[in-house]
Amino acid sequence: MKKQRFLSIFLAAAVLVGLLCPAALAAPEEDSFEALTVSAKAALLVDGDTGQVLLDQNSHKELYPASITKCMTTLLVLQAVDKGQLTLDQTITASQSAIDMLTADSSTAGIKVGEQLTVEQLLYCVMIQSANEACYILAETVSGSVDAFVEDMNEEAARLGCENTHFVNPCGLQDADHYTSAWDIYLIIKEAMKYSTFMTLANTTKYTLPATNLSEQRVFHTTNYLLDGWRATGYIYPYAKGIKTGHTSDAGYCLVSYAEKGERSLISVVLGAQAVTTDGKTDYQSFSETKRMFEWGFNSFKRTTILDHADLVSQMPVTLSRKTNYVSVHPKEDVEVLLPSNLTAEDLTQTVKLDAESVEAPVTTGQKLGTVTVTDSSGTVYATADLVAANEVPVSQILLVLHKIQVLFANPLVKILAVVILVLIILAVISHLRRRPKRYRGGQSYRTRHRNRSYHGRRR
Numbered sequence: 001m002k003k004q005r006f007l008s009i010f011l012a013a014a015v016l017v018g019l020l021c022p023a024a025l026a027a028p029e030e031d032s033f034e035a036l037t038v039s040a041k042a043a044l045l046v047d048g049d050t051g052q053v054l055l056d057q058n059s060h061k062e063l064y065p066a067s068i069t070k071c072m073t074t075l076l077v078l079q080a081v082d083k084g085q086l087t088l089d090q091t092i093t094a095s096q097s098a099i100d101m102l103t104a105d106s107s108t109a110g111i112k113v114g115e116q117l118t119v120e121q122l123l124y125c126v127m128i129q130s131a132n133e134a135c136y137i138l139a140e141t142v143s144g145s146v147d148a149f150v151e152d153m154n155e156e157a158a159r160l161g162c163e164n165t166h167f168v169n170p171c172g173l174q175d176a177d178h179y180t181s182a183w184d185i186y187l188i189i190k191e192a193m194k195y196s197t198f199m200t201l202a203n204t205t206k207y208t209l210p211a212t213n214l215s216e217q218r219v220f221h222t223t224n225y226l227l228d229g230w231r232a233t234g235y236i237y238p239y240a241k242g243i244k245t246g247h248t249s250d251a252g253y254c255l256v257s258y259a260e261k262g263e264r265s266l267i268s269v270v271l272g273a274q275a276v277t278t279d280g281k282t283d284y285q286s287f288s289e290t291k292r293m294f295e296w297g298f299n300s301f302k303r304t305t306i307l308d309h310a311d312l313v314s315q316m317p318v319t320l321s322r323k324t325n326y327v328s329v330h331p332k333e334d335v336e337v338l339l340p341s342n343l344t345a346e347d348l349t350q351t352v353k354l355d356a357e358s359v360e361a362p363v364t365t366g367q368k369l370g371t372v373t374v375t376d377s378s379g380t381v382y383a384t385a386d387l388v389a390a391n392e393v394p395v396s397q398i399l400l401v402l403h404k405i406q407v408l409f410a411n412p413l414v415k416i417l418a419v420v421i422l423v424l425i426i427l428a429v430i431s432h433l434r435r436r437p438k439r440y441r442g443g444q445s446y447r448t449r450h451r452n453r454s455y456h457g458r459r460r
Contacts, residue, residue: 033342036296038289041252041272044182045293048258048265052338054297059183062164063271066246066254067107067130068185069172072153073138074126074201075192077119079156080142088120088197098136101146103173106132115214120197124209127201127244129220135171146170160187174248182269185256189243189267193258202242202258203227225287226257235287237294245286253286259294266297299341306345306374307335307385314352314387316369320400321361321393328390329354329369335383348374348382361395 038057045055053059080086094115102108109131111117117125117134119141125134139149146169153167162184168175192198205228209218222228223245225235239259246254252272259266270293273286312328319325329352339345354370370387409415 033340040270042182044269046267062179064251065180066248066251067172068246073170078195124207128207132171139170255286301338304339307331317358322396329387332386363393
């Protein structure tokens with residue numbers, strides 16, 4: 001009895017544990033994927049290697065960029081250096097007109113009229129201290145005037161494909177007609193990152209400006225809290241490599257950043273974030289949300305080959321060949337993308353679109369014959385690739401000649417010409433028949449018949 005009572009209690013306890021802790025007894029779930037919503041007016045996250053967009057939140061919306069504008073200013077200066085119009089060690093003297101453009105709320109490096117700095121020193125003032133007067137000085141140096149430089153900024157934006165951007169100053173000072181979008185900023189940054197000097201500037205946390213002819217040595221700390229905790233703590237992200245901050249009361253808190261982790265890299269843009277104070281502690285969400293985007297981007301996606309060039313995905317009929325009546329097609333090259341962690345290549349759909357119903361021989365290996373598009377169940381396109389012939393198909397000369405004849409006589413003009421020639425032939429035959437002498441009985445003409453008749457004279 002005691003054994004039965006103990007067994008009953010044990011079984012009851014086991015059932016109770018199973019009811020209270022189902023998760024502990026259940027098999028572990030597979031990796032799940034959660035979409036991310038960013039606390040900002042616009043956000044964009046792009047894979048730095050492939051350009052694949054991982055997150056797009058109002059990326060084409062026109063918004064104020066604040067000091068992120070300075071990335072375009074730096075780009076134009078570096079382009080001028082690359083063209084040989086000026087050098088990084090070239091000394092520039094601060095003009096009265098440049099200093100006079102400063103407003104009371106401008107961020108500044110304290111540069112004075114007549115102070116001499118090199119182009120490189122001014123660029124550090126722009127990217128690290130976010131100094132507006134350094135932008136004006138460089139603008140005058142590159143284009144002759146600030147207005148001319150702004151025109152150059154807009155021309156370069158158009159050249160890069162920016163469709164929602166218009167600049168009115170080189171520093172991002174608030175103006176209703178000064179705007180851009182997260183996507184356009186990405187295009188500008190992608191171009192600027194081609195210059196190693198740009199990334200050196202963007203990833204610098206502390207810069208010491210040597211003493212000049214008018215000022216003592218100055219030390220500047222980056223405004224990017226992801227890189228350095230000198231201005232604020234709790235935001236450092238060890239994989240971040242820059243790039244630029246921006247803030248005005250109208251623009252909110254803005255940040256464009258770059259991060260490398262292992263073999264992967266990400267570019268992020270956040271516009272219109274807020275500073276939220278809770279229990280006396282302020283959260284600058286341009287930084288905290290960017291960190292969250294980076295972690296999500298690195299942890300929620302995996303590199304997957306979704307198209308293999310060795311896979312034969314379709315067949316295309318071939319004409320004018322006696323060897324075969326079809327050719328196999330396959331992707332031109334391997335395609336690797338970042339897939340959400342809950343998807344595999346087998347979960348995707350391949351849609352094949354051939355360029356025509358058939359192809360005429362000869363067909364060469366690698367000849368483009370169509371495209372294949374890879375999508376998931378929601379219709380998200382992950383890749384579109386060319387489809388090419390897997391092998392060559394020779395042409396039959398006899399079939400080719402017959403085909404050319406067929407094509408020739410399929411031409412309406414040729415048909416009309418053939419009819420005209422046929423009519424002319426018929427008319428010529430009729431005309432020839434009409435010109436021939438008439439024949440009498442037995443096939444002889446009247447003249448021949450009378451010439452052959454002998455004359456016997458008159459009967460008496």
